[in-house]
Amino acid sequence: xxxxxxxxxxxxxxxxxxxxxxxxxxxxxxxxxxxxxxxxxxxxxxxxxxxxxxxxxxxxxxxxxxxxxxxxxxxxxxxxxxxxxxxxxxxxxxxxxxxxxxxxxxxxxxxxxxxxxxxxxxxxxxxxxxxxxxxxxxx
Amino acid sequence: xxxxxxxxxxxxxxxxxxxxxxxxxxxxxxxxxxxxxxxxxxxxxxxxxxxxxxxxxxxxxxxxxxxxxxxxxxxxxxxxxxxxxxxxxxxxxxxxxxxxxxxxxxxxxxxxxxxxxxxxxxxxxxxxxxxxxxxxxxx
Amino acid sequence: xxxxxxxxxxxxxxxxxxxxxxxxxxxxxxxxxxxxxxxxxxxxxxxxxxxxxxxxxxxxxxxxxxxxxxxxxxxxxxxxxxxxxxxxxxxxxxxxxxxxxxxxxxxxxxxxxxxxxxxxxxxxxxxxxxxxxxxxxxx
Amino acid sequence: xxxxxxxxxxxxxxxxxxxxxxxxxxxxxxxxxxxxxxxxxxxxxxxxxxxxxxxxxxxxxxxxxxxxxxxxxxxxxxxxxxxxxxxxxxxxxxxxxxxxxxxxxxxxxxxxxxxxxxxxxxxxxxxxxxxxxxxxxxx
Numbered sequence: 001x002x003x004x005x006x007x008x009x010x011x012x013x014x015x016x017x018x019x020x021x022x023x024x025x026x027x028x029x030x031x032x033x034x035x036x037x038x039x040x041x042x043x044x045x046x047x048x049x050x051x052x053x054x055x056x057x058x059x060x061x062x063x064x065x066x067x068x069x070x071x072x073x074x075x076x077x078x079x080x081x082x083x084x085x086x087x088x089x090x091x092x093x094x095x096x097x098x099x100x101x102x103x104x105x106x107x108x109x110x111x112x113x114x115x116x117x118x119x120x121x122x123x124x125x126x127x128x129x130x131x132x133x134x135x136x137x138x139x
Numbered sequence: 140x141x142x143x144x145x146x147x148x149x150x151x152x153x154x155x156x157x158x159x160x161x162x163x164x165x166x167x168x169x170x171x172x173x174x175x176x177x178x179x180x181x182x183x184x185x186x187x188x189x190x191x192x193x194x195x196x197x198x199x200x201x202x203x204x205x206x207x208x209x210x211x212x213x214x215x216x217x218x219x220x221x222x223x224x225x226x227x228x229x230x231x232x233x234x235x236x237x238x239x240x241x242x243x244x245x246x247x248x249x250x251x252x253x254x255x256x257x258x259x260x261x262x263x264x265x266x267x268x269x270x271x272x273x274x275x276x277x278x
Numbered sequence: 279x280x281x282x283x284x285x286x287x288x289x290x291x292x293x294x295x296x297x298x299x300x301x302x303x304x305x306x307x308x309x310x311x312x313x314x315x316x317x318x319x320x321x322x323x324x325x326x327x328x329x330x331x332x333x334x335x336x337x338x339x340x341x342x343x344x345x346x347x348x349x350x351x352x353x354x355x356x357x358x359x360x361x362x363x364x365x366x367x368x369x370x371x372x373x374x375x376x377x378x379x380x381x382x383x384x385x386x387x388x389x390x391x392x393x394x395x396x397x398x399x400x401x402x403x404x405x406x407x408x409x410x411x412x413x414x415x416x417x
Numbered sequence: 418x419x420x421x422x423x424x425x426x427x428x429x430x431x432x433x434x435x436x437x438x439x440x441x442x443x444x445x446x447x448x449x450x451x452x453x454x455x456x457x458x459x460x461x462x463x464x465x466x467x468x469x470x471x472x473x474x475x476x477x478x479x480x481x482x483x484x485x486x487x488x489x490x491x492x493x494x495x496x497x498x499x500x501x502x503x504x505x506x507x508x509x510x511x512x513x514x515x516x517x518x519x520x521x522x523x524x525x526x527x528x529x530x531x532x533x534x535x536x537x538x539x540x541x542x543x544x545x546x547x548x549x550x551x552x553x554x555x556x
Binding site for chain 3: 150151152158167170171174178184185186187189190210211212
């Protein structure tokens with residue numbers, strides 16, 4: 001078991017009038033690490049997944065604990081692991097740290113869906129993607 | 140006890156490649172109804188709160204259940220109520236519906252803080268704001 | 279000839295660390311007034327245009343003069359008129375004011391395209407939409 | 418004279434219902450390359466500039482030519498050069514390419530301002546920043 005790790009810098013666009021990260025921007029960063037995990041760890045960039053395979057992984061549940069404020073130009077280290085893997089869904093644990101300080105802890109549940117003519121219906125996670133996810137399953 | 144109700148239209152900017160609302164945009168909408176509630180129901184627009192009173196209400200916890208996809212040009216009805224009111228924090232229940240269909244259920248915890256010279260420390264919810272919040276307390 | 283007028287409030291999400299509107303947020307507002315103009319003045323909501331008619335109006339040129347900073351909770355009045363109308367494109371003049379003060383002046387050129395299977399190619403502006411646009415042509 | 422070059426990947430959050438970059442997202446990318454140029458080429462990260470030096474560089478004019486659509490997962494190469502350098506302002510030329518194809522050309526004018534107690538007034542570009550900018554002046 002391993003975690004997927006990426007670092008993202010807090011940008012000017014992420015900060016609010018109080019000079020700290022505006023929390024919807026954190027949620028964008030949550031999506032970014034999931035997107036990078038699909039592309040780089042599961043070998044399934046979203047462009048290929050959407051256009052060629054006509055599948056998607058919408059988020060159906062989100063829980064976030066915002067522990068400490070983050071500020072402009074800080075580089076946060078994000079890590080992602082798989083907490084639960086079901087036939088049609090996966091629950092991911094994601095946290096972001098600055099040095100030794102935990103800034104955010106999140107849990108996201110994504111569901112595998114077919115994207116056909118604008119319709120969305122759940123389906124089994126494709127075998128290749130599931131195999132990739134298992135390597136990040138928290139033991 | 141009453142709920143605070145507002146309607147927001149799904150805009151082009153909210154929709155992703157699959158033609159449905161991209162979930163971080165829903166989180167922006169959660170912030171919007173809280174912002175409108177402060178301005179219109181609690182009589183405390185964020186501009187006054189930040190600049191004159193030097194207080195803020197950052198979100199420390201967020202839970203969202205995304206039940207059904209929403210699409211461009213749908214007008215969702217959002218409602219907000221207070222679930223728990225503590226000395227320094229309030230937990231809000233927010234849901235969004237399209238006609239009879241519940242699209243999203245969320246719970247947000249906000250904390251009262253002093254904004255002094257870029258520092259952020261928790262404080263009691265000011266009396267006037269607390270009194271306004273009580274009217275939205277779910278009985 | 280008339281202008282299309284809408285008012286939008288500056289929200290917390292629009293403001294940067296200096297407490298003024300972050301300029302990419304102004305560009306989002308430019309898109310919003312164009313979107314509202316299509317839906318309300320041209321009777322062609324983008325959802326219908328995209329899904330049923332398979333046409334779009336991407337922006338190919340943008341010029342903006344940011345004259346004065348705007349701040350949280352100010353309600354700006356936006357107005358839109360058509361400056362030039364060609365076979366396949368329209369150039370729109372848009373400005374935003376706060377009371378007597380002009381905050382922003384912009385010019386946007388949009389082009390009519392067919393959206394077929396992810397391909398994009400320019401086409402004549404459909405007759406019904408063109409007729410609607412003519413009513414906003416600056417004489 | 419040299420150009421400042423950075424590459425940014427098109428993310429899911431940047432794409433609209435038609436599967437191409439939504440143009441306000443391009444404007445965010447324009448801000449990002451300016452931000453990275455200040456931090457990495459001018460040795461003046463925006464966090465230091467805002468908090469310690471109390472100066473800012475708001476954008477007062479923006480012109481963009483959107484030449485070709487960009488799509489998810491494409492990595493665009495952005496380049497920035499200084500076109501005009503005045504006492505209080507700088508005009509930057511920015512373009513974004515995908516392989517041999519020019520996707521976007523932009524010109525941005527930024528003005529040096531003092532940020533004091535929420536007030537904004539123009540000032541001379543500080544000497545050290547100006548010296549850094551000169552190295553990117555297009556000859």
